[in-house]
Amino acid sequence: MKNKILKSLQEVSLKIFPEFTGKFQVTKPQDSIHGDWSSNLALIMAKQMKKNPRELAIEIISSLGDLDYSEKIEVAGAGFINIYLKEDIFFSQIKNYALGNFKGLLVEEKPRKILLEYVSSNPTGPIHVGHGRSAAFGSALANLLKVAGNKVTQEYYVNDRGLQAKTLGLSVFIRMQELTNKKVSLPEGCYAGEYVKVLALKAQKHFKNKYVLKNSDNLFFKTINEWFDYIDSNFDNFLELSNYVIRLQTDEIKKDLKVFKVEFDNWFNESSLYEKDLIRTTISNLKNDEIEKKDGALWFKSTNYGDEKDRVLIRDNEEPTYFASDIAYHENKFNRNYDEIINIWGADHHGYIPRVKASIESLGLDSKKLKTLLIQFVSLKEKGHKVQMSTRSGEFVELSKLIDEVGIDSARYYFLARKTEQALEFDIDLAKKTNKDNHVYYIQYAHARICSIKKELKKRKINFDLKSSLEKLNLLKENEKEIISLVNGYPEILKQCYKNNELHPLCFYLRDLSSKFHSFYNAEKIISDDKDYSDAKIALSTAIQEIINNGLNILGVDCPEAM
């Protein structure tokens, strides 16, 4: 509908003022008193033509003539053009929704193959609430992109090697010694969480006595490096232990995410890049004159592309940096022929973007294909004060614990109901509530109530035919028709979400729609003796029910029929 109006107005604007180049809008007015659709065309055009906007608006309207979809067109305010739709047009959209027909709801004219990488947290510990936000967002965004007709591959990049992996191996190793009553202590920088002890138990079962210290060994190293030196000279294949616990921890992450309705198509191991020697290949693909040897290390001149400073690719100990493997990973993504590559990163990585873009350009690839979305931090609030979180000390709050506390639906909804640029303060007490204060509950309750009306119909053996009832929508009162206006606005909300890669407008919309329904429900009985009017109300309710179901599905939130 919006496109139709846009087209009509565009034609007229060119007729009146052929040189017109301005960008005008057609929007749904906040207040339905201003019509079903409204445009600021005259205001924008008046600027270029140096004319009075109101007079111009009148000219535009007379030039528009009769439109087959419009009941009346008015000038209002400073020169807004307000369009009121004919009833059959007004009702056409809601009929589809009530019938559960959401075809064409969101259409991408050129469907794309999209690679969506998110979470990708180090498998050196459990997923915590910050990752949870990325997980909820990424999975819901994937749903949305799919609704529009795109092919989406969801991927998790596993940092299964390198110093952090080895450090986890050491942390587990030390905890394993405690299991045989050795006196050891965890040096600064090791992973201190309880999960390390769990890994130690499993590793001990798996490796038996392979990684046990002899009694005579000195057990009081103060630093990680001292430990590494000792281990490297006393144990042949320490990597085997590291790899083993990394694999276990990755499986834990998979499990936690699956519970949270987040399922990846690919788990891409960083180590696979090394197995195929792709780091070296990628470095050789960078522009030759942008690589230089300095201070014993190999550098990439990312400053050529506006980065703050040049970056090391290969350290002076010949070990490639994380950045080097990340370039190889990105090259690999590009080689897999996606139309668009989206990374969802924590906001703390924002300084990392310029160097990655630089490397992509140096590889001769199109960096415009790559889009990075940043997500701000999560903090938790309980009983009025902040819950302290820190990954290092092991005091972070695990996602699985939050889910145990507030449930999957609440957690997903509240992660999504905030725009990503905004730091999120997650109110645990609120998310636990089972009343209208909790928005997700409120939305689900609206849906359940509508289901319950349907049950009541059956119980009372009242016949209800949806199709014919949809022809009675005109019997609704004026204030009830305003809900139809909101219902008709659903695709606009989704389009906005789609265009801007955001989901919070959908959350707000569903909450708003539910609120309107609860009022409607409460005003008077839906099921009444006035059969036709009653049918119309049930038909409207059905459309709301279907939209809530559709919307919650995109968010990955359950939509129960009874509560």
Next chain:
RNA sequence: CUCCCGGUAGCUCAGCUGGAUAGAGCAUCUGCCUUCUAAGCAGAGGGUCGCAGGUUCGAAUCCUGCCCGGGAGGCCA
């Protein structure tokens, strides 16, 4: 010092690709259950849109400067 995000009602936040009287929820106050879920609804009060300039017919929205809060600036990942 440089870069990123935020600053809107007592609290938590929408609105920010310039438009009509700045919106929700919570909290506060007042009402509403014999009948489809009161797990709910109706109503009221509450605002220098961080500050100061600028652009415009029109600025919470765009530009500049400043103030406050958070984050980033490793041969960690």
